[in-house]
Amino acid sequence: MKQSTIIWTLLMVFGGLGLISVQLFRGKGEVYVREVPVEAKSSSKTSPEQTYRWSTYQEVSAKEKDDPGISFSYSRTLGLWVSAFCTLAIFSFLYGDNPLYKFTESVFVGVSAAYAMVVGFWTEIVTNLYAKLLPGMARMSFFPDMESDVQSDLLYLIPLVLSVLLLWRLAPKGNWIARWPLAFFIGATAGIRLISYLETDFIGQLQSTIMPFIVFTADGSLLWIKSLRNTVVIVGVTSCMVYFFFSVEHEGIVKYISRLGIWFLMITFGASFAYTVMGRIALLSARLDFLFNDWLGI
Amino acid sequence: MLEILQNLDRRWIFLVMFVAVAVPLIMGTTFPETPSDQVLAVFDAVDNLPDGSNIVMALDYDPASAGELQPMASAFTRHCALKKHNIYFMTLWPPGINMIEGSINILNEEYPETYKGKYGTKYVNLGFRAGNEGVIKLVVEDLKKSYTTDIHGTNLDNIPLTKNLKNIQQVDLLANVSAGYPGSQEWVLYGSSPFDIPTVVGCTGVQAPIMLPYIPDQLTGMLAAIKGAAEYEQAIINHYPELAKNPKAKEGLVRMGPQLVAHVLLISLIVLGNVIYFLERRQGTA
Amino acid sequence: MKRTVPLLISAVTGFILIGTAFIPMFEEWGNDAMAWFNLLAAFAFILGGGNLLKMQLQKISAQQAGWGYAAVTLIAFFVTLFVGLAKVGVHPNAKFPEFSWSGNYLEVGSAFWWFFEYIFTPLSATMFALLAFYISSAAFRAFRAKNTEATILLIIAVIVLLGRTYASEWLTGGFPNEPIFGEGGITYSDFKLDHLSQIIMDDFTTPGMRAIKIGIALGVASTSLKVLLGVDRSYLGSDQEA
Known part of the structure; x- marks a missing residue:
């Protein structure tokens, strides 16, 4: 028997056992x-x-x-079975690409795009644009709780215009006009990031690295473990930064320091890999938990 | 043998991984956890506040990461509820609204005496706003410019908890659970670091190393991945033993069983792969 | 109009927001700009949806391979959009029951909630759960100790993987809390896997990540300045656009 046939058979057996157990555990x-x-x-x-x-x-x-x-509950029971079907359909990709996977993938794309649109519409556009420009109508429709003396904030016509220009991108002609709102978006992002990154990730991180190589207790005795740890951190940051510094030739002493930096980075990536694995497995166990616990009730 | 391993269909590996996670999950294998210093820093940040303090809980994740983060969000919620803290829920992720719903259910079902029927006085759901870090910039300076209403459309000026809240610099702690961008890093960049808002985060394994350099100067503490969640649950149970009877409060602890077996499997696969590699090298095929 | 105005818009917006950190008068302007920014972000969701619609319709009209799946996407898109915008199954806000549109669009039990809970949630969660399988396959096929750097990476990964589970207790739990040499120095229990993985995170990963962060911060600052000063205009695309 071909290897793929064995795998397929095992999966079928598992699926069948799952359904039988649902029947057993009424x-x-x-x-x-x-x-x-x-x-x-x-x-x-x-x-x-x-x-x-x-x-x-x-x-x-x-x-x-x-x-x-x-x-x-008919609707929620149906929902539970639809969930189980969707889960198994996506898992079927592990066997190979197949129409069932493609179908659910297409559904996912459609549902998630519409979900984001609906949420964006009700939370931001209706609340922060419609209600600001037309408070009277907003009070009569969606926000009866709104104070009656709230006046239109005509300043919000600017984002309305920018938004219309943004959507113009979908038009066959004249879509260059979408560059205007895009420029606003890019400019704003650049403006807020410039300061925050310099403050927190540049100055803040340098400040956190400025610490004594040698640490003493109040009575003057050497805390050599603390001193060693501080030294490792300072040497680590410095050597990694030397490695990132490509304006000088990595020769002589610089070569050795940058090599040390590479080792520190490898340790960093090794730990990151381990944490990534941990995360991925947690996601799988949550999904299997749904199948076994919520659906099959094992 | 070497030839079989060299040409092994990857679906066998998938199957072994499935079994490695499924079996301990079905058997409900759990192990005792000892909270690390980093987790205890998070625990203390919530626990050392006087009862009834104000906490912003920003749940920035979606169902795709819920397996890793839901136990953290639930543990944060239970811990805050045990301390009778006032909670402001918000999210920067559209699906985060439904994640908040899970935490509100915990408040209503497990702590009805403190929270049931006390919407607006003990907790409030601000919901989602679009704009990623743009929302953070506003809520730390002028909350009502971004959130004029809560999720139910009620004006924030008519809700006791938010009536006098100008921005979240006024709260006692920010607890963020995040799956990526926008999330923990943005809260530190635009919130906790420039405005010194005491902040604790729970984040995915992928984010954990990225957040490490912020501790302790810009971030009070961090729960890293499912292990962090399990340790935090254990820390809460250690201090509030009545929670030990609640199986829902051990969601993270239960997940550590499959985690152990899967980690050992993964290490075995790396070792086996390298054995094959060195055998190939010896034979001169690599 | 096509290039000068956008350059001006981005420069003015950016420098006002930079100014908020130094000039109190700019703070209010900065907050206004952020409120507009957030609104544009919400419209970006609509732009995304519109783009999806355009692409799928093009696929269907050209009868490209797999156009049936494009139709499935469109049906799923329109049904979800309708139940979400029309608030199907949503009750009014209990405080204002006479206002039928005042309810929460994501009310538990509503049609939109059903789509989220029973279709969006399992599909997105399972998509990500697949990664556990692919990472295990990659571990077997790709992670080779080919040189010193790769060997360091693998050894560290193994220590952290074991140290973050109960395996550390099984394998190294018996290490005594006794000094290896001298008083107050390193003990045998310091070499327990969970402790080692904590040291790796605190003393080796932290400096590595810190250096990366400093590098990224400098990169972000220079890129932002290039954009605001009009040196980097790549976001404007080419002049050939319609």
Whole structure:
């Protein structure tokens, strides 16, 4: 049997076992909710008092399914199975590229682009542009809580114009005009980064490195471990910076110092690699936790 | 044998990795953790504040990094709740809104006596604003220029917690959980460093080495990757033993089982790969 | 108009924001500029969505290979956009129930929330979870101790990988807390893997990263100055644009 066939068979067996276990552990792979009734009274003081009623639903554990007020949630159970399907479909890429993966990947691209648009629209555009330019209309629609004496801030016409120019980039003609808002964006980024990076990452880091090579206690005795550690840090920073300094030929003493710098950098990258591995594995275990715990209930 | 290993289908490695993570996860293997000094610095920063202090919790991550960061965010939330701190939630990542929802659920379900029905007086959800570091620049100088309302559209001037809050320089601590840009580094660059706002962060393994040089001058402490989360959970349990009964408070600790096996597997793979490499060199094929 | 105005806009904006650090009068202007900056960032999401739409429609109209997937992307995009903008399944704010649009667009239980919780979350989380598999394959095939530098990297990685798990306790937990030589000096327990990995992080990784940070800071400062002074105009693209 071909190696790939064995792998595929194993995955199939695992998938099948998973589904069987869902059946065995009835109540798993199902979502139950508690109904929370909401009763809200009209906020208007002038119109006659009116009461509005609706319900929200709070997810509960399957153990509570027989308690009063708890019901089976079709939408959330469907959601759980859709989640499991999406997870397995993406994992199927490990076997090789396939239509199932491509389908879910396409869905992901569409959903994430729309998600970002919707969030940007409601949080920034409606709240910080629409409500600033048309406070009266904003009060009548989305923000009834807004003070009635708030006036339009016409200064916000500037970002509105810049935003329209930015979107002009999608037009077939005259899209060079999008350079104007882009220039604002680039200029602002350069302006705030220049100061912050110099203050925190240049001066701040140099300040943190300025420390004594030799450290004594109050009674004058040498703290040689602390002294050694300080020396390692100072030598490390200096040698790495010498390595980054390409304006002089790396020959003679400079060559040895820069080589020491490379070693420090290798240690840095080794530790970074280890931490990256740690992170990636944590992400995998969280996903498998979803499959085994939330979906299959093993 | 060497030939088999040289031509090994990578899917076998995938399968072994799957088993290495899945088995300890199913078995629920956990190990005791000893909080490191760095984690204790974070613990102390939250714990040494008087009860009811004001804390900004900026949860800048998405579901893609939740496996690593959710345990940290939950642990921060529980620790703040145990101290009855007032919490201001915000995020610079669009999906962060849903991550905040998870923390608010913890407050309402596990600490109802302090937080349930106390929206606006004990916690507030400011939600998301676009602009990355641009938002940080505003909230540290003029909060209401960026956030005029909370996530529910309520005017900040009508919420007791935010009514008199001009900017977040007035809060007692900034706790940030971050998956990258914008996140911990930006909070240090534009917040904690220029304005001396006491800050603790929890970040991914990828970010951890990048954040190290900021400690302790520009950053009070850091939880690095899932190990940091597990140690922080242990530190909280050590001081508040009642939390030991809550399995949800051990999310990070539970993840350290798969972590151990997977790390050992990865080291074995590196060693095996190098053995093959040296054998190839000896045979003159490399 | 095509080049001079943008150069002027970026220079004025940038220098005002630099001025906020030194001139109190500029602070308010700087905050205004940041508020506009944030709004533009939100419009960038819309630009991104519009661009996606344009590309996918081009793919479909040209019947390029895989155009069916482009159609799937568009359907997913429009459905999510509709349920998010129309606040499908969202209840009004309980304080103002007569204002039907006053509710939170991401209310738990709403259609937009459902898309986030059950489609966006598993897809994005699993995409990233795949990396654990690829890093293990890379560890087997690519991480070779070919020279001194690579050997240092691998040894450090192994120490930190073991030191950050309970393996350090199993392998080196028995090291006694006794001095190797003299009083108050290094002890055997200092060589426990968890302690070694902490030393690596504090005393070796920190200086390495610090030097990288200093280098990046200088790079950012010089690039920013080049942009603001109009020396670097690459962001303006070519003059041939329509």
